[in-house]
Amino acid sequence: MPNLSHTLQQRRQKLAKLIDVPAILWSGSINSRNFPANHFPFRASSHFLYFAGLPLPNAAIRIEAGKLQLFMDDPHPSSALWHGEMPTRHQIAQQIGADIAKPLAELESHLEGAATIPAQDAATWTQQSQLLNRWLLPQQPPQGIDLELAKAIISLRLIHDESALAELRQAAAVTVAAHKAGMVATPKAKLEAEVRAAMEGVIMSDNMTTSYNSIVTVHGEVLHNEQYHHPLQPGDLLLADVGAETEMGWAADVTRTWPVSGKFSSTQRDIYDVVLAAHDACIAKICPGVEYGDIHLLAAMVIAEGLVNLGILQGNSQDLVEMDAHALFFPHGIGHLLGLDVHDMEDLGDLAGYEEGRIRSDRFGLGYLRLNRPLHPGMLVTIEPGFYQVPAILNNREVREKYENIVNWQRLSQFADVRGIRIEDDVLVTEVGSEVLTAALPSTASEIEDLSN
């Protein structure tokens, strides 16, 4: 892997070619639970991590014309008792290739004309707003020089460099191992929580963390289910959406769905194969120049066609997609950017996910599409089609009326043992096509049965 300081230098030089104002990026602060030393896990801002390379709390970097300045306080002498000897800011500066290292208070005299991006924690973005004398709120569209900086950083972070890819591959490999461990643990597990523990145990053993709160549930129809108390019953499908994050913050995001009993019922397998067909068709289409929005529509089409073949939907698949009938069962987008964050750069709203000039559709079948850009080599995206029976959608009176003759409700009732299925992999766009970074994790129904028995 390239040396850290060299990678960071290259990133700064690329940034210098894109903007000519100084950029100041804050890492974020540590939030305490009840007393100062009992704190929530710290996660540095991803924009900071991209240029500073280390998860340093309460630090800021200033980048101008390719030069890096580090602002952070040295550890208090008393902290050695509780935390051991910590490196000084000068030692850290050397590690990351900073030219100057100063106490945080000195940042105040280096703010003029600087652009920034708000950190996620309120203490930090409030401080940023006060120091720079303008409101800086996460998820709000940036303005002026901050917008210029955001666009410059997006253009860099969209296309992963060699160091980023090395980290992303490590996160992917550990995530694959975690999913295999989850499948192996299932026959003896009584609760979702036990499978989650087996999966996260692998991630922790590799000294990584999860890149988002794990979803390990027999209620996959709750898209971001974060409860783990349900018992595992023989007829259930277990949906596990679990991803590792390296120490430097690079993420993986993978979903598999497997039968608790080790064998899919015939109805579960029928739907599984529809979702898998969408997953495989989308991955096969990924290459430079392809529109990610078209990949989403391809998934919608394959799912609609599969559901017609199973007698659940009635009509022609193209017409069904145009009337958003697929979204009754696949209500989210086909995926998103992946990098230092699981939904990479979504702290900037849709600025990264949507090509300039495009905005989100308000259509039911397109509104949750998080990425709408042509693909380029070096981009990493997820492909994650699914099928869900969400009561809030399928029992909605207006939905029932609108799709009364489109859905064969009688036939659908025969698939009651399929609450939620999702199959998700991490796909790198290459010069010639794509590479699935998580390909070592099988996805066919038979392979999944073999692993979970």
Ligand code: GLY
């Ligand atoms: N892994 C959760 C998501 O993609 O939203």
Ligand code: MN
């Ligand atoms: Mn995902």
